[in-house]
Amino acid sequence: MANRMLIKNGCVLTMDESLGNFETADVLIENGNIISVGPNIDASDCEVVDASEMIVLPGFVDTHRHVWEAVIRNAGPDWTLPTYLNHLYFGGLGGVLRPEDVYIGNLLGALEALNAGITSLLDWSMINSPEHGDEMVRALQEAGIRAVFAHGTPLRGAGDYWHRESALNHSDDATRLKEKYFSSKDQLLTMGLAIRGPEFSSWESTLHDIKLARELDAICSMHVGFGSWGSADRSIEKMYNAGLLAPDLNLVHVNSISDEEYKMIADTGASVSVTPEVELMMGHGYPLTGKLTKHGGRPTIGIDVVTSTGGEMFAQMKFMAQAERSRINETVLARGEMPESLPMTAKDILHFATVDGARALGLEGKVGSLTPGKQADIIMIRATDINMTPMNDPVGSVTFSAHVGNVDSVFVAGKAVKRDGRLLNVDMDRIRSLASTSRDYIFSEYGVPEGAWPM
């Protein structure tokens, strides 16, 4: 018998332009797939989930996150980008990580994401050995999240890898990992490659690594075009001229490139991950949002590093919208005028956080909107909570008022991972204990005297 579930009487935001939104509707799910969306669906033989007084929408898609960093959460609330890189990459903190540390970091980070309604993410990993990669994948599997596992380069000996003259190529371990875990695309975890790109390795290595990603049929992600070096290098133009920009390339940050280069990104459909809070904070530059949409491009949203910010999408949506509005408003004020309208609507931002994110991760056929035929990655947000009631504009409420505490239920491919505000089947005592033990080990090996963090 088919496994059927009816999410009933919710305010449904489908994020599908042709379906639109419903003040009150049902979502019928069968064997993990969405069968139909609409008012008063007549269905029998199914589990009924009461969604009255709830906003029902697709799970968020976080397109850029170093998931393992949950284990050193908030180590750097006041770090600049150079401080962050010096600790994790060049100072040696990343080098002391053992497989068990990245396992618990990934498990904790993935569960944190699910609890916040993020049902898909790209894990931009850093891998010190094959065992580290195995343990990171195991943790994502255990958490039950949908993810692109982007196989990365080592933090141990990072000085050899992470500079623009580095002729070291991406490890062949990526091929082993692909064969072991990602031979099928019909599963929650799919393959990506987290490469250093032209600003953290040589041009020849960049060419090699992009080719490797394409051989592995993997989304190829790189940090590029930001900080004080982003504008000087014209890396985007270089990749465009080499015919490399395409939808399977995921460009992270990209704050400080030329207007022509934003057009190149938009024209080729290469995807872009904006990580608004970290970029505003650490010195990457202003988030690119409107500079890309101006050319018809569609940015997506990433959380990036929980060493320095929270791990959920609500704050990032606010940072992204208001940073862009502030950027444009300042130009109006500079003319001695007041703004008459705002760039970026709440709806735009919610699209970036869901359906556009899914496209960036190559998952648009599976998730990102509540479209019949897609898999049921669905969240339910309580509209009766004090910060949500009375509800007048559900899209605005989700984008600008909601927080993790309002996330009542989370489903991944129709399977409940959070109900009634609590994660299901998670032993938090075990996770807290393993995470604390790992954190103590990492800081002590890194040479931080007990209680002396933050440095």
Ligand SMILES: [Zn+2]
């Ligand atoms: Zn990053």
